[in-house]
Structures are given as structure tokens and as C-alpha cells.
Amino acid sequence: xxxxxxxxxxxxxxxxxxxxxxxxxxxxxxxxxxxxxxxxxxxxxxxxxxxxxxxxxxxxxxxxxxxxxxxxxxxxxxxxxxxxxxxxxxxxxxxxxxxxxxxxxxxxxxxxxxxxxxxxxxxxxxxxxxxxxxxxxxxxxxxxxxxxxxxxxxxxxxxxxxxxxxxxxxxxxxxxxxxxxxxxxxxxxxxxxxxxxxxxxxxxxxxxxxxxxxxxxxxxxxxxxxxxxxxxxxxxxxxxxxxxxxxxxxxxxxxxxxxxxxxxxxxxxxxxxxxxxxxxxxxxxxxxxxxxxxxxxxxxxxxxxxxxxxxxxxxxxxxxxxxxxxxxxxxxxxxxxx
Amino acid sequence: xxxxxxxxxxxxxxxxxxxxxxxxxxxxxxxxxxxxxxxxxxxxxxxxxxxxxxxxxxxxxxxxxxxxxxxxxxxxxxxxxxxxxxxxxxxxxxxxxxxxxxxxxxxxxxxxxxxxxxxxxxxxxxxxxxxxxxxxxxxxxxxxxxxxxxxxxxxxxxxxxxxxxxxxxxxxxxxxxxxxxxxxxxxxxxxxxxxxxxxxxxxxxxxxxxxxxxxxxxxxxxxxxxxxxxxxxxxxxxxxxxxxxxxxxxxxxxxxxxxxxxxxxxxxxxxxxxxxxxxxxxxxxxxxxxxxxxxxxxxxxxxxxxxxxxxxxxxxxxxxxxxxxxxxxxxxxxxxxx
Numbered sequence: 001x002x003x004x005x006x007x008x009x010x011x012x013x014x015x016x017x018x019x020x021x022x023x024x025x026x027x028x029x030x031x032x033x034x035x036x037x038x039x040x041x042x043x044x045x046x047x048x049x050x051x052x053x054x055x056x057x058x059x060x061x062x063x064x065x066x067x068x069x070x071x072x073x074x075x076x077x078x079x080x081x082x083x084x085x086x087x088x089x090x091x092x093x094x095x096x097x098x099x100x101x102x103x104x105x106x107x108x109x110x111x112x113x114x115x116x117x118x119x120x121x122x123x124x125x126x127x128x129x130x131x132x133x134x135x136x137x138x139x140x141x142x143x144x145x146x147x148x149x150x151x152x153x154x155x156x157x158x159x160x161x162x163x164x165x166x167x168x169x170x171x172x173x174x175x176x177x178x179x180x181x182x183x184x185x186x187x188x189x190x191x192x193x194x195x196x197x198x199x200x201x202x203x204x205x206x207x208x209x210x211x212x213x214x215x216x217x218x219x220x221x222x223x224x225x226x227x228x229x230x231x232x233x234x235x236x237x238x239x240x241x242x243x244x245x246x247x248x249x250x251x252x253x254x255x256x257x258x259x260x261x262x263x264x265x266x267x268x269x270x271x272x273x274x275x276x277x278x279x280x281x282x283x284x285x286x287x288x289x290x291x292x293x294x295x296x297x298x299x300x301x302x303x304x305x306x307x308x309x310x311x312x313x314x315x316x317x318x319x320x321x322x323x324x325x326x327x328x329x330x331x332x333x334x335x336x337x338x
Numbered sequence: 339x340x341x342x343x344x345x346x347x348x349x350x351x352x353x354x355x356x357x358x359x360x361x362x363x364x365x366x367x368x369x370x371x372x373x374x375x376x377x378x379x380x381x382x383x384x385x386x387x388x389x390x391x392x393x394x395x396x397x398x399x400x401x402x403x404x405x406x407x408x409x410x411x412x413x414x415x416x417x418x419x420x421x422x423x424x425x426x427x428x429x430x431x432x433x434x435x436x437x438x439x440x441x442x443x444x445x446x447x448x449x450x451x452x453x454x455x456x457x458x459x460x461x462x463x464x465x466x467x468x469x470x471x472x473x474x475x476x477x478x479x480x481x482x483x484x485x486x487x488x489x490x491x492x493x494x495x496x497x498x499x500x501x502x503x504x505x506x507x508x509x510x511x512x513x514x515x516x517x518x519x520x521x522x523x524x525x526x527x528x529x530x531x532x533x534x535x536x537x538x539x540x541x542x543x544x545x546x547x548x549x550x551x552x553x554x555x556x557x558x559x560x561x562x563x564x565x566x567x568x569x570x571x572x573x574x575x576x577x578x579x580x581x582x583x584x585x586x587x588x589x590x591x592x593x594x595x596x597x598x599x600x601x602x603x604x605x606x607x608x609x610x611x612x613x614x615x616x617x618x619x620x621x622x623x624x625x626x627x628x629x630x631x632x633x634x635x636x637x638x639x640x641x642x643x644x645x646x647x648x649x650x651x652x653x654x655x656x657x658x659x660x661x662x663x664x665x666x667x668x669x670x671x672x673x674x675x676x
Contacts, residue, residue, distance in 0.1 A: 311620050329628060
């Protein structure tokens with residue numbers, strides 16, 4: 001499925017062609033653009049430049065939680081519920097399975113293949129590639145493309161144990177944190193961090209014995225812990241305590257109530273929330289592009305030699321990392337930035 | 339424990355004082371420097387500039403794996419084993435519990451407090467703060483300080499489900515990936531990604547029924563999957579298949595064998611491995627410092643207005659992220675980098 005190597009103008013032509021097709025509802029073209037985004041090809045840049053102004057209307061819902069909480073099952077149940085209401089939905093599943101090569105198809109995602117013939121369901125599993133920050137940038141670009149292509153509800157599923165993954169979820173308009181009833185010490189501790197980014201908390205596997213007790217504990221934790229910050233908005237006080245819902249994704253119990261809560265969160269107070277989330281998404285994307293350009297600049301032509309020598313000297317502990325950063329900055333800008 | 343606000347020269351004086359004390363074996367001074375690193379104060383920069391040239395001798399061992407595999411218990415057992423051999427050891431536990439506020443003390447770490455009076459054991463829990471990339475930078479700086487302070491063996495424990503966390507572990511001289519015998523689908527998939535960065539694979543909870551079978555499965559997976567890449571070294575072929583060991587950290591069974599395997603990995607072929615790992619650590623640190631400086635530059639003085647307006651325009655979808663990145667780059671360097 002990889003696009004052939006292209007020159008800049010060929011990339012622009014191809015991007016225009018795919019973008020127009022994606023806007024006209026061609027899902028295959030949309031899928032190709034997402035592949036381009038994932039592989040960071042020139043087509044991705046050209047397409048995003050073209051489509052970005054058409055995005056900004058969708059409700060972006062982040063769904064995160066520790067492994068085993070049942071995120072994929074819940075996403076599958078949410079898709080079914082949204083489709084019952086006749087609404088289209090797109091899903092970006094940021095696949096944590098392989099930070100390096102990416103892309104195992106997980107059990108629950110196989111179930112989602114039953115939507116293969118439904119053009120109002122678009123599911124995409126994306127791997128996190130490259131350096132830190134790549135995750136936020138790639139998922140942000142993917143969300144913008146799906147948004148421009150007319151998906152009004154976009155679910156972004158990430159596993160909620162890594163810093164980058166939590167940042168991705170927290171940059172949504174509405175962040176859902178999923179928990180399972182029984183969890184060990186380590187996961188309990190993860191929970192505390194995740195709750196800070198939650199707009200809605202869902203205790204899944206509600207048919208297990210401890211579910212209602214876990215929900216009660218979570219409500220108590222949420223009252224005790226003030227919300228501190230989320231990406232792009234330091235010190236923002238939590239506007240209101242997040243609701244704690246109980247679902248059983250496998251049977252669908254509680255899922256209609258969850259969709260109703262998502263819609264309520266979007267409608268009420270969503271203006272201010274979304275402005276902050278949109279700003280966080282914008283910042284993550286712009287920063288990642290900046291970082292890519294600087295990296296490219298550092299490995300380009302003569303500068304590559306300076307970069308290699310400098311990093312080797314740091315690796316050998318002959319130069320400290322601060323002096324090295326100063327040297328590389330000087331190589332980029334011709335002087336240190338003021 | 340926070341250092342008072344300091345001017346640059348006062349920070350330099352304080353850093354010199356703490357650095358000299360840390361080099362002389364003062365653990366309290368070392369702890370303060372690590373706090374400075376975690377909080378990114380000017381003292382951290384001054385101290386690291388001073389101490390970095392004295393580092394580069396320690397064996398850095400990354401220990402990672404999914405939640406519940408028993409990482410902390412294994413680290414505790416390794417400490418006990420290393421101490422029995424009369425060797426000093428330092429531990430950086432990158433705490434995934436709170437990506438935002440950081441710092442719950444986990445159950446197993448409480449056990450490690452029994453080393454409170456032992457100056458040859460230094461244990462530090464660090465939270466991941468700030469933007470993506472912060473984790474690699476902070477842990478890299480912490481490792482350099484511990485290394486300069488004379489710790490010959492440094493264990494870096496991270497939960498292996500996030501991109502950043504895996505990068506941190508993979509930048510070690512020796513990367514140990516821990517697995518538990520029984521795991522769900524999601525964790526199975528995580529496993530595949532983790533194995534790619536493993537130099538040693540440990541099946542912990544070896545007293546459980548499935549342990550030996552899991553070890554056999556892992557050996558089969560390792561033969562099937564070529565090692566693709568790790569931070570800083572694309573396309574490096576796996577030099578040899580990683581050994582798969584079985585431990586029961588809670589009882590200590592298999593832990594002497596694990597320490598022996600670590601020492602063997604350091605001794606044999608460690609030269610080439612370490613060069614690549616050192617380069618990856620150097621790159622992560624330098625890049626994070628560069629990124630910090632660019633961010634500071636973008637929020638400084640007049641540029642802050644340009645930055646804010648540009649990001650707001652991206653958030654409103656009036657400017658695309660690539661155009662915004664170009665605008666901010668121009669603001670930094672006065673022109674676009676060549």
C-alpha cells in the first residue's frame with residue numbers, strides 16, 4: 001500500500017487528487033491519506049495543508065485506560081450504539097503493541113471488521129513511530145483528516161499508561177478514562193494520574209462483583225483530588241467533577257448512557273473545553289512539525305557532520321549535553337537564538 | 339525540598355557545592371541534584387555541565403514490561419542480590435502512576451525502604467513531567483549524575499506500555515523485558531513490541547503453572563522475529579537472540595542467574611552495544627535541551643505574541659500546522675533554516 005516515491009510537485013498533485021476524493025466520500029482515498037500521515041510522506045503534508053481548513057467541526061473523544069480495562073470492547077460497543085442512532089463514527093486506535101514496528105491486530109478489533117461494508121464507520125489502527133511527540137502529531141493529523149472528511153464523532157483510543165499516550169487522549173474535547181473493577185497496586189497508582197485528565201470516568205466490566213464499589217471509590221478520589229492541568233492549559237481548575245458511569249461493554253449495558261453523557265459533555269460547557277483542547281492539539285501538531293524540520297536541518301549536508309561529531313562527543317562524555325545543544329543551535333540558526 | 343529561586347550565578351555556586359559533595363559521596367547532595375533535574379532548575383544545568391564529563395563508566399540496565407509483570411519486585415530482588423555481592427547499585431524508577439503530577443510510592447518500593455541506611459543503595463522514583471521527550475531527557479540526566487557519583491550499576495525501571503517509556507528502557511546498555519506467565523490479548527500484543535528492544539527476556543512469577551510454557555513461546559517468538567531497530571540505531575540486526583530466563587522475584591529464585599546474565603551481557607559484546615546505547619542517550623538528552631531552548635525562545639518577549647496568535651489560528655483551523663511551523667521557525671531564526 002506504500003505510495004511510490006514522489007517529487008514535491010507530484011506529491012502535491014497526488015495529495016490534491018486524494019484529498020478531493022476523500023472530501024467526496026471516497027474511503028479508500030481517505031485510508032491512503034492516513035497511511036501517508038502515518039509514514040510522514042510529502043503527500044501527507046500537502047494533503048493536510050489542503051484539508052486542515054475544512055476541519056474543526058467534529059467531536060473528538062479520547063478513550064484511555066490501563067491494559068485489560070476493556071477499551072477496545074467498549075469502543076466496539078460505542079460504535080454499535082452510534083450506528084443504531086444512524087450517526088457516522090470514526091475511530092483512531094493508537095496501537096501500543098509495537099512502539100517500533102507497529103501494528104498487531106488485536107482481538108476486539110477483529111470484531112470491528114463486521115463494519116467493513118459500512119461506509120459510515122471508519123476504523124484505523126495507527127502505530128506510534130519515530131521519536132517522542134510523533135504520537136501526538138500523527139494522531140492529531142489523522143483526526144484533522146477524518147474531521148475534514150465529514151466524520152462528526154471521532155473516537156481516539158489509547159492505552160493510558162504512557163506519557164505520550166495520555167497526552168493524546170487528554171487533547172480530546174472529551175476524555176473518557178476507563179477502569180476495570182479489580183486492579184493491582186501498580187494499576188491503582190496509574191489510575192490516580194489518569195483521573196486527572198478525565199472528563200468522564202467509566203468502570204467497565206460492570207457485571208463483576210467489585211464494579212459498584214470501584215465506582216464509589218473513584219467518586220471519592222475525584223472529590224478529594226483537584227484537577228491540576230492538562231496539555232496546553234496549566235492550572236485550569238476542573239470545571240466540574242467528572243461523572244462516573246458503570247458499563248458492561250461486552251453486553252452493551254450502560255453504553256447508551258455513556259453515549260448520552262458524551263453528547264451532554266459536548267453540548268454543555270464544551271465551548272471552553274474544546275477551545276483548550278483544540279489549542280493543545282494545534283500545539284502538539286505544530287511542535288512536532290517544527291521538531292521534524294529542525295531534525296531534518298541537523299542531518300542535512302554539512303550540518304550532518306557537525307551533528308554526528310557533536311553527538312559522538314556527548315556519547316563519549318567529552319562534551320556535556322548543554323554545550324552540545326548550544327553548538328547545534330548555532331549550526332542551525334548561524335547564531336544562538338536571542 | 340524545593341531549592342529557593344536563584345540567579346544564574348547563585349545557581350552555579352550551589353550546583354558546584356552540591357556536585358562536589360555528591361562526588362565526595364554525600365547522598366543527600368545527590369538527591370538534591372536529582373530533584374533539580376526533575377524540576378529542570380538552573381542548578382540542574384550547571385551541575386550536569388560539571389558532572390557529565392565524569393560519567394560514562396556505569397552499566398545502565400533498563401528493566402521494562404507490562405503492568406503486573408512484577409518489575410518492582412524483581413528490582414528489589416536484584417538489589418538484594420547485588421548487595422550480597424557487595425556491589426553498589428542505583429535505581430531510577432520512572433513512575434508511570436501520574437504523568438501529570440507524578441509520584442505515588444508503590445507497594446514494592448516501600449519494601450526497598452529497608453535500604454534507607456545503606457549508602458551503597460540509591461533508589462529514586464521519578465515522575466515524567468512536561469512535554470513528550472521530557473522522560474528520556476530527565477532519566478538520561480539522572481543516570482549521568484548517578485554514574486558520575488560512582489554507581490557502577492544503574493537500573494532504570496519503566497512500565498513498558500508507552501512509547502516514551504520503551505524508548506527510555508531501550509536506551510540502556512542492557513535492556514531486560516519482563517513478562518508474567520498469564521496475560522490477556524492486549525498484553526500479548528504489547529509483548530511483541532517489547533521483545534524487539536530486549537537483550538534479555540525474563541518470565542517472572544516462575545512458580546505459576548504457565549511459566550515454562552510462556553518461556554518456550556517467547557523463545558519461539560524471538561527466533562521468528564528479527565530485531566528491527568532501537569533508538570538511535572535503525573536497521574541494526576539483532577547481534578544474538580536474547581536469552582530467556584525464568585525468575586520468581588518474590589522468592590529470589592533465578593535472580594542470581596539474572597545478575598550473572600547481566601554481567602555477561604556487559605562483558606561480551608557490550609562494547610558495540612554500549613556505543614549505540616550511549617549515542618541514543620546522548621541524542622535524547624541533547625534533543626530535549628534543544629527543544630526546551632526553542633520553546634523558551636518561542637514564549638519569550640515579542641515572539642510570545644506571534645506564537646500565541648499562530649497557535650490560536652491553527653486551533654481555529656484558519657492556518658494549517660505546516661504554515662504555522664514555518665511562521666514560528668522564521669520568528670526564531672529570522673529566516674527559515676536552509
